[in-house]
Amino acid sequence: MTLPDTFNFAEHLFALNRGRATKAAYIDDRGALGYGQLEDRARRLATALLASGIRREDRVLLLMLDGSDWPVSFLGSLYAGVVPVAVNTLLTADDYAYMLAHSGATAALVSGALLPVLQEAIEKGAHPLRALFVSQPTGALPDGAQNFDSAIAASEPLAAPAATTPQDHAFWLYSSGSTGKPKGTVHTHGNPWWTAELYGKPVLGLAEDDVCFSAAKMYFAYGLGNALTFPLSVGATVLLMAERPTPDATFKRWTGAHKPTVFFGAPTGFAGMLASPHLPAREAVALRMCSSAGEALPGEIAQRFKAHFGCEIVDGIGSTEMLHIFISNRPGDIRYGTTGRPVEGYEIALRGEDGQPVADGEVGDLYIKGPSTATMYWGNPEKSAETFRDGWTKSGDKYSRDADGYYTYAGRSDDMLKVSGIYVSPFEVEATLMQHPAVLEAAVIGKEDADGLTKTKAYVVCKDGQSVGEDALKAFVKERLAPYKYPRFIEFVDELPKTATGKIQRFRLREREQQK
Numbered sequence: 467m468t469l470p471d472t473f474n475f476a477e478h479l480f481a482l483n484r485g486r487a488t489k490a491a492y493i494d495d496r497g498a499l500g501y502g503q504l505e506d507r508a509r510r511l512a513t514a515l516l517a518s519g520i521r522r523e524d525r526v527l528l529l530m531l532d533g534s535d536w537p538v539s540f541l542g543s544l545y546a547g548v549v550p551v552a553v554n555t556l557l558t559a560d561d562y563a564y565m566l567a568h569s570g571a572t573a574a575l576v577s578g579a580l581l582p583v584l585q586e587a588i589e590k591g592a593h594p595l596r597a598l599f600v601s602q603p604t605g606a607l608p609d610g611a612q613n614f615d616s617a618i619a620a621s622e623p624l625a626a627p628a629a630t631t632p633q634d635h636a637f638w639l640y641s642s643g644s645t646g647k648p649k650g651t652v653h654t655h656g657n658p659w660w661t662a663e664l665y666g667k668p669v670l671g672l673a674e675d676d677v678c679f680s681a682a683k684m685y686f687a688y689g690l691g692n693a694l695t696f697p698l699s700v701g702a703t704v705l706l707m708a709e710r711p712t713p714d715a716t717f718k719r720w721t722g723a724h725k726p727t728v729f730f731g732a733p734t735g736f737a738g739m740l741a742s743p744h745l746p747a748r749e750a751v752a753l754r755m756c757s758s759a760g761e762a763l764p765g766e767i768a769q770r771f772k773a774h775f776g777c778e779i780v781d782g783i784g785s786t787e788m789l790h791i792f793i794s795n796r797p798g799d800i801r802y803g804t805t806g807r808p809v810e811g812y813e814i815a816l817r818g819e820d821g822q823p824v825a826d827g828e829v830g831d832l833y834i835k836g837p838s839t840a841t842m843y844w845g846n847p848e849k850s851a852e853t854f855r856d857g858w859t860k861s862g863d864k865y866s867r868d869a870d871g872y873y874t875y876a877g878r879s880d881d882m883l884k885v886s887g888i889y890v891s892p893f894e895v896e897a898t899l900m901q902h903p904a905v906l907e908a909a910v911i912g913k914e915d916a917d918g919l920t921k922t923k924a925y926v927v928c929k930d931g932q933s934v935g936e937d938a939l940k941a942f943v944k945e946r947l948a949p950y951k952y953p954r955f956i957e958f959v960d961e962l963p964k965t966a967t968g969k970i971q972r973f974r975l976r977e978r979e980q981q982k
Contacts, residue, residue, distance in 0.1 A: 467663055469632040475655045476544035477627035479698045480505040486674075486701050492534040493724050494706040499534040501701070504541070509623035511542030511599075514612070517621065518597035520573050522547035522628055523635060527566060527574040529553050529584055531708035532683050535601040535614060537694055539575040540684070544636055544655070547628025551638040551650070552685040555580060556948045561648070562587035565640060568845065569650055572596045575614070577708075578603035632656030638844065639687050641786035641889070650844035651786045658695040660838040661790040664811040666696030669794055670757065670780070672728065674701040677752075679719055679726035681711035681735050682887065688759050691790040692730035711735060713742040725752035732760035732887035736767050736779065737917040745774070753777045755797055759784055760887020762875040764918040765802030781805060783875070787859050788812075789838040793873050804872040805865075812836035814873070815858065816865055826869050829876045832861040881972055883912045885922055890951050892922075892972070898946050899924055899953075902939060904932040909962050909970045913955055913979055924953035925975055927962060 483491070487502030499507075520526060526543055528550040530536045543550040551569045553562065555577075562584055565571075570593070576584050578600055585608060588595065600607055601614040630636070636655040640648040666672055678697045682689035697704045705726055709715050716739060720726060736758065739745060756771070756779045763781040771779055782794030783805045793814060795806035808814045816830030817823060824830035835858050842850045853860050864876040883890045892910035899908035906929045913923035928934065934942075936956045943952040963974035 508542035512546035559586035680730035923955035
């Protein structure tokens with residue numbers, strides 16, 4: 467499989483679907499957006515971006531809730547040769563201020579509900595924006611801002627796509643780092659095409675008559691593939707939901723007028739749904755298959771889900787750096803408790819600390835080679851060199867492989883935690899805990915709950931003569947960090963285990979937790 471010398475991913479998707487102009491591409495709470503409307507609005511937005519002084523290869527911050535304006539923004543940017551920087555909608559103004567400065571974004575596309583936090587971020591920095599487009603504004607627009615719908619309506623569709631190549635920068639996704647500073651992961655126009663051809667079509671078997679629904683939002687690499695790259699590559703329909711994917715919100719979509727046939731979730735979500743008293747009956751849904759990623763799926767959850775719905779959960783592992791899944795179980799070929807086998811087109815290596823391959827059954831560091839690899843971490847040559855090595859990507863995960871070629875997750879290579887499918891830096895949570903006037907020291911590790919899923923646990927040492935309640939300390943962290951980062955468990959201790967040089971030994975805390 468090869469791509470032409472000139473290739474624009476947005477134009478590629480539009481061309482595939484020009485025979486489906488009236489078919490629904492997206493359905494959200496405002497109604498349906500047909501494939502013809504999707505292309506028309508995206509090409510008009512491309513014109514509006516360029517007319518606002520945004521130049522080819524400029525970065526634009528994409529801070530939007532999931533709705534049909536998100537793919538319009540993403541594809542319109544790509545069509546114009548502009549680089550959207552898709553960011554998590556749950557972050558703080560400080561996070562967005564950093565991302566604006568780090569990316570050098572010259573414009574922003576934002577949902578009205580998120581405009582206040584973005585305005586705060588803009589005020590914190592010294593980096594002015596040339597343009598600001600606000601989708602579904604909830605009040606008066608700031609000076610110089612444009613109403614998203616009005617800007618589109620006032621623009622003609624851009625006549626032709628930017629003449630990009632498969633290797634040209636197309637979009638960024640931010641990946642969390644072990645220091646807590648997110649890394650700007652740069653992907654090309656060719657990369658999403660490869661994920662569709664190697665995984666979306668052959669592994670998931672998506673087809674035109676599928677209705678796809680992803681709990682993972684589109685600013686995640688996982689959600690971007692689930693709700694844009696894969697369904698649009700086969701002409702399927704996508705349900706979008708702006709709200710949090712709680713069990714009740716998910717069930718509402720499963721049993722509604724547009725019943726999804728394929729659902730994309732994460733282990734934490736599947737566990738929560740199975741525990742819900744409102745779990746719908748098998749006959750109330752139309753699911754033919756589910757996908758899971760973001761963290762290892764406990765086999766017990768997958769088996770309970772299949773017993774209830776008669777529907778398999780296909781578990782796999784992907785990463786922001788590789789854009790989507792590169793090891794996966796397959797429909798009809800699922801080995802519970804494993805992540806499956808390599809996706810065709812990707813090479814997998816497990817290496818020991820000496821860099822040499824490990825034997826079957828032994829744990830090694832996971833390396834991946836494949837055509838959807840990111841080009842770099844923007845402005846971070848040291849971390850880029852550490853992660854992207856001679857065509858291989860070091861994932862930071864540890865795995866073992868059995869004699870049949872199935873891979874099993876063994877943990878992270880560093881102290882990063884994955885909670886509900888999102889990386890959490892223990893250092894960032896510890897630093898926030900220690901901002902409390904009663905806290906002397908803190909150490910954060912992962913703790914498995916009753917379903918075998920990782921949650922955050924903090925060991926806290928209070929200052930002499932001072933104390934703070936567990937609930938109060940959780941609330942303190944919630945006010946300062948994104949909600950998913952706060953510690954679910956807190957244990958107060960007299961001291962933390964340390965090396966002779968004073969470095970906290972988190973592995974000692976993990977050992978202590980395992981012995982309980």
